Amino acid sequence: MDFAFTEEQTLLRNMVQRFVQDNYDFESRQKIVDSDEGWKKEFWAQFAELGLLAAPFAEDFGGLGGSAIDTMVVMEELGKGMVVEPYLPTVVLGGGFLKHGGSDALKGEVIPQIIEGAAVIAAAYAEPQGRYNLADLTTTAKKDGGAYVLNGHKAVVLGGPWVDKFVVTARTSGGQRDEGGVSVFLVDKGADGLTTRDYPTVDGFRASEVLLDNVKVDEANVIGEVDGGLPLVERVIDEGIAAISAEAIGVMKMLVDDTIEYSRNRKQFGVPIGSFQVLQHRMVDMYLNYEQSVSMTYMVNIKVDEEEAERKKAASAAKVQIGKAGRFIGQDAVQVHGGMGITEELRVGHYFKRMTMIDTQFGNIDHHMKRYAALSD
Amino acid sequence: MDLAFKDDDLAFQKEVRDYIGAHLDDEMKRLGAQSKNGYIDKDGIVRWHKALAAKGWVAPHWPKEYGGPGWTPAQKYIFDLECARAGTPTLSPMGLRMVAPVIMAFGTDEQKQKHLPPILSGDTWWCQGYSEPGSGSDLASLQMRAEDKGDHYLCNGTKIWTTHAQWADWMFCLVRTDPDAPKKQEGISFILIDMKTPGIEVKPIITLDGPADDQQEINEVFFDDVKVPKENRIGEENKGWTYAKYLLEFERGNTYAPSIKRGIRKLRQIASAEQDGQGGALIGDPDFRAKIDDLEIQATALEFTELRIFAELAGGQNPGAKSSILKTRGSEMQQRLSELLVEAIGTYGQPFVQDTFVKSNEPRPGPDYAAPIAPAYFNYRKTSIYAGSNEIQRNIMAKLVLGL
Numbered sequence: 122m123d124f125a126f127t128e129e130q131t132l133l134r135n136m137v138q139r140f141v142q143d144n145y146d147f148e149s150r151q152k153i154v155d156s157d158e159g160w161k162k163e164f165w166a167q168f169a170e171l172g173l174l175a176a177p178f179a180e181d182f183g184g185l186g187g188s189a190i191d192t193m194v195v196m197e198e199l200g201k202g203m204v205v206e207p208y209l210p211t212v213v214l215g216g217g218f219l220k221h222g223g224s225d226a227l228k229g230e231v232i233p234q235i236i237e238g239a240a241v242i243a244a245a246y247a248e249p250q251g252r253y254n255l256a257d258l259t260t261t262a263k264k265d266g267g268a269y270v271l272n273g274h275k276a277v278v279l280g281g282p283w284v285d286k287f288v289v290t291a292r293t294s295g296g297q298r299d300e301g302g303v304s305v306f307l308v309d310k311g312a313d314g315l316t317t318r319d320y321p322t323v324d325g326f327r328a329s330e331v332l333l334d335n336v337k338v339d340e341a342n343v344i345g346e347v348d349g350g351l352p353l354v355e356r357v358i359d360e361g362i363a364a365i366s367a368e369a370i371g372v373m374k375m376l377v378d379d380t381i382e383y384s385r386n387r388k389q390f391g392v393p394i395g396s397f398q399v400l401q402h403r404m405v406d407m408y409l410n411y412e413q414s415v416s417m418t419y420m421v422n423i424k425v426d427e428e429e430a431e432r433k434k435a436a437s438a439a440k441v442q443i444g445k446a447g448r449f450i451g452q453d454a455v456q457v458h459g460g461m462g463i464t465e466e467l468r469v470g471h472y473f474k475r476m477t478m479i480d481t482q483f484g485n486i487d488h489h490m491k492r493y494a495a496l497s498d
Numbered sequence: 499m500d501l502a503f504k505d506d507d508l509a510f511q512k513e514v515r516d517y518i519g520a521h522l523d524d525e526m527k528r529l530g531a532q533s534k535n536g537y538i539d540k541d542g543i544v545r546w547h548k549a550l551a552a553k554g555w556v557a558p559h560w561p562k563e564y565g566g567p568g569w570t571p572a573q574k575y576i577f578d579l580e581c582a583r584a585g586t587p588t589l590s591p592m593g594l595r596m597v598a599p600v601i602m603a604f605g606t607d608e609q610k611q612k613h614l615p616p617i618l619s620g621d622t623w624w625c626q627g628y629s630e631p632g633s634g635s636d637l638a639s640l641q642m643r644a645e646d647k648g649d650h651y652l653c654n655g656t657k658i659w660t661t662h663a664q665w666a667d668w669m670f671c672l673v674r675t676d677p678d679a680p681k682k683q684e685g686i687s688f689i690l691i692d693m694k695t696p697g698i699e700v701k702p703i704i705t706l707d708g709p710a711d712d713q714q715e716i717n718e719v720f721f722d723d724v725k726v727p728k729e730n731r732i733g734e735e736n737k738g739w740t741y742a743k744y745l746l747e748f749e750r751g752n753t754y755a756p757s758i759k760r761g762i763r764k765l766r767q768i769a770s771a772e773q774d775g776q777g778g779a780l781i782g783d784p785d786f787r788a789k790i791d792d793l794e795i796q797a798t799a800l801e802f803t804e805l806r807i808f809a810e811l812a813g814g815q816n817p818g819a820k821s822s823i824l825k826t827r828g829s830e831m832q833q834r835l836s837e838l839l840v841e842a843i844g845t846y847g848q849p850f851v852q853d854t855f856v857k858s859n860e861p862r863p864g865p866d867y868a869a870p871i872a873p874a875y876f877n878y879r880k881t882s883i884y885a886g887s888n889e890i891q892r893n894i895m896a897k898l899v900l901g902l
Contacts, residue, residue, distance in 0.1 A: 249864070252844050254775030277845045277863065298777060320863055322848040323708070323872045330863050389636035399889055448837075455879045459634050459887065460659045460716075463879050465704040474706060474876060477840070481847045487785055 124419065126194065133187075134194045136171055140164075141202035147468040150203055154325040160206050160283055169238030174212055178220065182232040189360065193367040193422040200371025203468075203475055205326050207241060207280030213364045215242025217357040218288045218305060222345030227307065231286075243284040244361075245275035245331045246354060253484035255290070255354050257298045260333060262291035262306065269293070269306065269343070271336040279482075281329025282319040285310055289333070293348050303351040305344040312336045324474040352429070359436035362483050363425045366418040369443045369479050372472050373411045376454040379469045380404060383458055394457070403453050410446035417442040434496045437489035443479065444486035451476040507572050514555075514580040521549040526587055532854040534707050534870035535715055535877045536588040536757070539855060540623070540665045546587045547620035557594055557618055564602060564610075565618045571809045582756035590662065592624035593617040595752070597670040599816065600688070600745045604733040613668075613690070627657040627671030627691070627719065628742070635890050637672075638683045638739060642721065644673035651675070651689065651731075653697075653724040659884065663700045663717040666693050670745075676736050688738035690730040697724040705880075707873030710853035715877070744816075749885045751821030753808070754828025755801035761835045762794050768842050768867055780842060789841075793834055800827050819898035822891040829881035829888060836875040847872040 126134070144164065153161055168174050176191045178184025185191075192213060199208055216235055219228050234240035251257035260273025271291050278287065287308045295302025308315065314336040317329040345353040381404055384395030394400055421439035425432055451473040455462035458469050465471075480486060503511065526546055529538035537543060550556035558574045560566030569577065598617050601609055616622040633640040642655025653673060663669070669691045679685030691698070698721060702714040709715060733741055769781040769790065780786055804824060807817045817824070840847050846864030854870045862869055882888045896902045 247845055249846075250773045250775075252773055252775030252780070257773075257775045277848050279848075298775075318861075318863065321850045323850045323876070324848070326848075328848060328863075388632075389634060389639070391636075394635075397889075399892075452833075452879065456882060456887070459883050460629070460880075463705050463876070463883070465706060465708075470706045470876070473879075477872070477875065478848055481840070481845055485841060485844070487783075487841065491785070 126190070129187075130191060130194050133173075133176065133191060134198060137173065137195050137198035138201075140167070140171065141198055141204065145202035145204055147471075150205075150325075151471075154205060154321075158283075159321065159327040162283075164206050165238050165241065168206065168208070169236065173208070174238055175236040177212065177216060178232050178236060182228060183236050184232070189363055189422040189425045192360075192364050193418065196364045196367035197371040197418075200368035200475075201375055203325065203372070203471060207243065207283055209361065209364055209368070210243040210280035210284070211235060211241050214244035214357055214361055215240075215286070215288055217360045218244070218344050218353065219307075221356055222305060222350070222353040223307075224341070224344075226341065227344065231307070240286060241280070241284040242286045242288060243278050243280040243329075244357070245278045245281075245287045245289045246358070247276045247278075249274060249276045251276075253488040254298060255358060256300055256303060256351055258290060258292045258303060259297060260289070260291040262293050262304055262338070264293070264340075265337070267340050269304075269338050269340065271306065271308070271333045271338060273333050275331040275333070277322075278317075278329045278331050279322070279326055281317055281331060282327045287315075287331060288344065289331070290350065290354055295348075300351050302348050303354065304347045305350040305353060306338045307342040307344055308333075308336060308338050312338070322478065324478045325471065326478075355433070356429075358483055359432055360425055362436040362440050363418075363421045365479055365482060366414070366421055366439045366443050369447055369476065370411070370415050370418050372476050372479070373414055373447065373450050376450050376469060376472050376476065377404070377407050377411050379467075379472075380407065380454045380457045383461075383469075387459075400457055403457065407450045407453050410449050414442055414446045430496060434493060437484075437493040437496070440484060440489040441486050441493065444489070447476040447479060503572060503576070507576060510573055511576045511580065514577055515584075517553060517555075518580055518584045518586060522546070522584055522586055527585065528857075529855055530585050530587055531867070532870050533588075534854060534874040537590075537662075537715070538587045539713065540662075543587050543590055544620050544623075547589050550589075551619050556589070556620070557598070559595065560598065560618075561602070564598075564614055571805070571811075574808065575805060578753055578756040582760040585760060588757075590623060591749070591752075592626050592661065592666075592670075593622060593668075596626060596745050596749050597624055597668075597690075599748050600670070600732060600741050603744065604688075604741050608729070609690075609732065622667045623662065623665050625660050625663045625666035625669045625693070625719075627660065627669045629659045630656055631658050631718075635887055637742075637886075638686070640672055640674060640686065642671070642673045643677070644675050644687060644689065644726065646675065647725075649728055651687075651726045651728065653689075653691070653721045653726055655721050657719045657721075658716075659703070660700075660717045660719050661715055663693070663719050664702065664712060664714065669693055669719070670732075672738055672742055675738075679736065683739040685736055686738040686742065687735050688732040688741040689726055690732065691724065691726050692730075695724050695726065697722045706876035708850060708852055710855070713853070713855070746886060747816040747818055747821045750825035750891070751807075751816045751818075752824065752828070753804045754824060754831065755797050755804050758797045758828070758831050758835060759794070759801070761832075761839075762790060762797060765790055765835065765838055765842060768839065771865065771867070772842055772844065786838075786841070789838055793831060793838065796827075796834075797831055800824070800831065803827070819894055822886075822894045822899070825885060826888050826891045826895075832881050833878050836871075836878040839871045840875045843868040843871050 176187040262269040293304040314334040417439045421435045424435035562568035644651035675687040676685030772780040846868040849863040851869040
């Protein structure tokens with residue numbers, strides 16, 4: 122048993138830490154968030170140069186052959202900076218779909234583009250009516266010669282405004298919530314009939330509603346099995362959960378540290394408020410929640426490559442822990458900061474917002490409690 | 499002990515319902531549905547205030563001699579219920595519920611004549627000058643200086659978290675008139691400041707919910723050599739802390755349950771509109787339902803606590819330290835409600851719509867009801883912080899209710 126990081130992983134962590142230190146202090150982050158574009162494309166080129174975009178891909182495609190643990194290290198550090206550039210959508214989700222389901226031709230074409238920073242991808246898997254059920258799809262894909270014709274509406278596609286390609290889930294057969302009949306497509310953003318409605322999110326990211334109106338996709342761009350795509354979608358989303366858990370512990374760490382620091386400096390009644398026992402106990406509980414979340418993040422990232430049932434349980438368990446701990450830590454960080462905690466001025470409120478939104482991504486606490494329970498039967 | 503309404507109560511209920519029905523306009527309803535902090539815009543709030551004032555119903559808690567309606571506890575309760583049922587706009591409490599009782603109890607006849615009628619009619623908007631950057635939970639440490647200059651005070655300092663200062667005509671303000679008093683509580687005076695006085699600057703504080711221009715809820719207010727006539731002081735010099743605490747009991751001692759129950763009804767509606775991803779509505783999910791029911795049971799306990807407390811009070815009184823019970827439990831339930839609303843809307847909690855009040859031809863991402871919900875959740879973190887944080891409320895209850 123070994124919980125140590127390899128030398129490469131430590132170097133990777135240091136590199137991302139340095140990037141965040143140099144480019145992503147709170148003021149710089151808010152400037153990026155408030156800019157018209159909402160992200161900095163030059164950072165994406167920098168990610169490519171640093172090899173971050175290559176980390177989890179096989180060496181055959183120019184990748185560095187890293188594991189989920191490498192992604193975890195990157196995401197944790199990006200979380201500390203609340204970095205908005207679409208690492209999770211492109212590398213973890215887009216890259217994950219291609220890695221696990223792409224044809225050799227598609228992998229050979231697109232993965233090197235991701236690694237170079239030339240292909241930015243977002244995952245359009247959610248739909249307005251679907252809540253967190255990945256199989257609840259009303260988007261259809263109908264075979265038409267050597268192509269598929271897609272129609273439908275994909276909801277809250279994170280990173281949507283910035284990308285070149287979407288991974289789109291659609292129904293090729295079966296009823297709206299059937300497990301069979303799900304297929305996955307790689308669709309160019311510029312495809313005829315594809316439009317987006319772009320907007321900011323409450324936590325400073327950007328997202329799109331993606332509308333597909335008779336969008337023609339060549340069958341070469343099907344990812345994975347036609348009609349049999351759901352296990353692939355579930356696998357990639359579980360990897361997304363492992364990655365977002367790592368982002369979450371980065372966010373939590375900042376919330377806990379900022380709160381302790383604030384309680385040391387803020388004086389009321391002639392003493393630092395951190396000397397009040399009622400606040401000390403609360404901060405200890407925040408710390409306990411953080412430590413439990415770190416453990417669950419390691420657990421899910423270790424188990425994410427295991428067989429399906431084990432992976433699903435690990436992912437759902439981690440997401441529940443992250444959701445509950447995130448709520449506790451976020452709310453109490455704001456409370457200890459008092460009025461300052463609800464202003465845009467301090468970063469603590471922004472971490473709180475990010476933390477809150479992490480629970481709504483890839484299924485919230487309730488969704489994963491139910492999924493875990495079903496797997497435990 | 500019984501709850502049954504008598505015949506004249508039922509007639510009163512019908513009268514209230516009819517009057518609200520006739521005066522709550524569509525614009526108020528539309529804005530109310532999109533509000534993230536209980537308030538709508540200033541115009542709408544004032545319009546509703548005046549509609550109630552015209553009927554003599556805007557100040558249920560005022561004694562009759564000052565223009566209160568002289569209702570029984572049952573009538574006040576019915577009125578609250580009917581307002582909550584209809585979703586009437588939240589009125590600005592700073593005049594009606596906060597400074598007015600202080601003026602009635604401690605003001606001079608001139609002050610009463612000058613200030614109470616326009617508060618009642620809705621012609622003046624008030625704000626509260628209590629907290630300062632260095633004085634939050636430790637309010638009595640406040641530093642804003644009011645120097646005695648004969649016929650006036652010369653005021654210098656900063657107030658913070660000032661709700662709707664940008665709309666206010668007047669501020670009631672705690673200032674330090676004796677910096678050398680042996681106890682910090684002893685050198686404070688309670689004064690009324692005309693917000694048009696030269697030397698006052700109002701700077702918006704942007705909260706996490708991302709308010710639109712001029713819709714910010716809170717501000718920082720700077721005072722630079724602001725002259726305040728001495729006749730604007732309430733009560734005795736250096737005795738302001740007594741009046742300040744009296745006011746706080748009114749600020750905290752509200753009813754929370756009717757609006758929480760209204761929020762729960764809205765939550766049930768939204769959960770009925772939301773799909774569960776399994777072919778049903780979210781409201782059919784037993785786990786989510788149990789959370790709503792749990793909150794509703796808690797709100798019922800609060801409702802009956804409020805009824806018990808307020809049944810004992812005559813017009814113009816407040817529940818004293820027991821108001822901390824209401825503030826603590828009320829704020830906790832408001833927050834829980836806002837949390838469940840975020841859970842209910844799922845992924846569509848993420849899109850940010852800055853000005854939820856603006857009518858737009860562009861379709862919003864997600865259902866219309868979703869737009870204010872995550873911002874409201876962020877905004878409602880304030881409720882366990884403002885009016886004395888819940889930690890302070892628990893200190894008060896430990897000391898004054900339990901005698902510890």
